[in-house]
Structures are given as structure tokens and as C-alpha cells.
Amino acid sequence: MLNRIQAWRERGWSEIDAAAYAHAWQRFGGSVATHPLVIEQLADMAQIPVRYLGWQQNGEVKAAIPTWGRHVALSKDVLKRHGKKGLFDLGNAEIILPAASDAQAPLRHAVRYLSALSQGRFSGLKPQAEELAMARQPEDLSKKFRYNQRRELRLLEEAGGVVRPISDFSSAEIATMYCDLFLRRWEFPATGAERMAEVVERLRSLLIGLVVFLNDAPIAIQLVYRVEALEWVSVEYVNGGVDPQTRDFSPGSVLSFLNTQSAWEDARAHGKPLRFSFGRADREYKDRWCDRVTVFQV
Incomplete structure (x- = not known):
């Protein structure tokens, strides 16, 4: 049968x-x-x-x-x-x-x-x-929205904030920062936390993005993977973690701004459209960054 x-x-x-x-x-x-x-x-x-x-x-x-x-x-x-x-x-x-x-x-x-x-x-x-929530092109974000993002970045840097490429860190360091900040942000463990370092190591060549630091401590991180197809670039923002005690600096928003801007620049340098997915359109903050798009199932 x-x-x-x-x-x-x-x-x-x-x-x-x-x-x-x-x-x-x-x-x-x-x-x-x-x-x-x-x-x-x-x-x-x-x-x-x-x-x-x-x-x-x-x-x-x-x-x-x-x-x-x-x-x-x-x-x-x-x-x-x-x-x-x-x-x-x-x-x-x-x-x-x-x-x-x-x-x-x-x-x-x-x-x-x-x-x-x-x-x-x-x-x-x-x-x-x-x-699904798919990131808008930079020029489709309002001038006020873009101004506020740059202002938040400037205030963070003036307070001693530093942005570093995620590639600067080992898979174990990335996993530790991510799981710690995710737990602080959501107050429950990240999916796959136990073997996160192994997942990061296995997919290391596809990982892109930045990590935000303040006073030498990580305060915002996102797991973002990128692959390049013949006709487009596909980027998947899986999830992120933020230190809620630094909310005044909006580090998660700053990081979304930097990671999306960088991905658009990269895709355009390759002459290809970008498909930057924030996953399911299920949270209000995604509507600030993304357009909702229809998806299908079998």
C-alpha cells in the first residue's frame, strides 16, 4: 500500500x-x-x-x-x-x-x-x-524612516557602540552570542540552541551580516543566510537576539537597517534582484521593513 x-x-x-x-x-x-x-x-x-x-x-x-x-x-x-x-x-x-x-x-x-x-x-x-514578509527596496522606505535609522546608528556610535562583521567570530562564539541574546529578548531558549554551534559551522559559508557591540558586549545579532542563484540573490533572516536593557538605542532596528542595506548593495553590485525574506509576516516590526507577499502550499 x-x-x-x-x-x-x-x-x-x-x-x-x-x-x-x-x-x-x-x-x-x-x-x-x-x-x-x-x-x-x-x-x-x-x-x-x-x-x-x-x-x-x-x-x-x-x-x-x-x-x-x-x-x-x-x-x-x-x-x-x-x-x-x-x-x-x-x-x-x-x-x-x-x-x-x-x-x-x-x-x-x-x-x-x-x-x-x-x-x-x-x-x-x-x-x-x-x-511572507519580504524586505522592501531602500528607496521604498520613507525618507523619515531612513533618517531615523541613520540617527539611531549615530546615537549608538556616539555612546561607544561598534558594529563588527559576523565573520570575525568563530561558530561557537556566534552560537553563544545568539543563544544568549535570544534568551534575553524572548525569555525562552532559541530553537536548536543545543546544537546551534554545529548548525552555524555547517552553514558558515552562507552566513552574512553584522554584530552590534556596546561596552565590548554584544547587544544585537541576527542569523542571516545568503545564496546566489543565476537570476536572483536569496537571503533568509532566520531570527535574532537583542539585549533588552539597551532598548533605548534600538540596536535590533539598527542591525536590520545595516543588514538589509548591505544585502541590497551586494545584490545590485551583482546586477540581480534581491529576495530578502523575514519569514512569516507575523509581527508588527516586519511590516515596517517589508511587503507582505502571497505564498503557496501543497
Whole structure:
């Protein structure tokens, strides 16, 4: 029975290897959560093997998906079922699966937060009730808003605040700063805190952004991952931590300003549009930075 269900779900698809999936991602594009390195490293950490599938037309792969059973790989539901809930945190990441723009590949594996870019690439998509928050272009933020961000940065620097690249620190240092500041900000532990240093180390080459310090102590940090596809740059802001005792300086807002501005400059230097996801549009502060966009599910 189980094999019949799998055969129904995979009809028209054929198994491919990790290299073929990586090639499809490089050719057709994707997002942070579907990047070959992210899939490989986090699936290895979870010890749940990935089955890669390709949709072929005229002997050529036109779409590819990484799967865990009936779900797209890295699914929170599958982690939970394996007793590994909260093993790692990618937030509610934007999902872009590699496919030719007109592939119309039938997608029957469960997945949420599928980008609107998936329309035409896949069939079987349903609009999702929740929306994603995608960072606005700098010029789409009001002049007053941008002025206030620069003013907050100036006040922080005048008080002795310093901004340092996250790449200056070891994976263990990043994990310690993040977990500590997250706990202070939210008063509960960060998802995946126990193995955060390992996750950071595994995805180290994709980590971007800055850390804000005051009096030699970290006061704001964000986990932001960046991947570059052929036609766009995908950035995922997973989560962040802030010292609430420094709220007067708005260090979290300053950091969002610096990280988004830097990402826009980088993408434009590469001549590509930027897809900077803040995850699910579920908090008021995201509306100040982002536009709400429709996403899809299967």
C-alpha cells in the first residue's frame, strides 16, 4: 500500500542524485532553504536521508526536488516525527524549488511557504493563508524612516557602540552570542540552541551580516543566510537576539537597517534582484521593513 502511494505521488518523476539536484539548482535557481549545501548539511545532521527527484522533458531535467518521504526535505513535521523537533532553525523560510519557468511539473510532496515564483514552474499549488514578509527596496522606505535609522546608528556610535562583521567570530562564539541574546529578548531558549554551534559551522559559508557591540558586549545579532542563484540573490533572516536593557538605542532596528542595506548593495553590485525574506509576516516590526507577499502550499 505504502509503495502504491509513493508511486502515485512520484509518477512522472524519477530518482536523481545529489549532483544532478545541485546542477538543477544552479541552472534554475532556488532559495536558502533549498540550496544543495543547506539540504545536504542539515539532512546529514538530522540523519534522515534525502531522496532527490527530477522531472524530465525530452530527456532533460526541468525540475528537481529534495524529499523526505511525502514531504519536501527539512520539513518540521518530519523532524518531529523522528523525535528531532527543533533540531535546527530555518524559521518559516521562503521555498523556491529549482524548475524551469514553464516546467509545470506536478508537485505532490507536502511543502509550505512556496514562493510565488513557483507558479508556472509547478502545478498543484494552493494559496496559503499566511503571508511572507519580504524586505522592501531602500528607496521604498520613507525618507523619515531612513533618517531615523541613520540617527539611531549615530546615537549608538556616539555612546561607544561598534558594529563588527559576523565573520570575525568563530561558530561557537556566534552560537553563544545568539543563544544568549535570544534568551534575553524572548525569555525562552532559541530553537536548536543545543546544537546551534554545529548548525552555524555547517552553514558558515552562507552566513552574512553584522554584530552590534556596546561596552565590548554584544547587544544585537541576527542569523542571516545568503545564496546566489543565476537570476536572483536569496537571503533568509532566520531570527535574532537583542539585549533588552539597551532598548533605548534600538540596536535590533539598527542591525536590520545595516543588514538589509548591505544585502541590497551586494545584490545590485551583482546586477540581480534581491529576495530578502523575514519569514512569516507575523509581527508588527516586519511590516515596517517589508511587503507582505502571497505564498503557496501543497
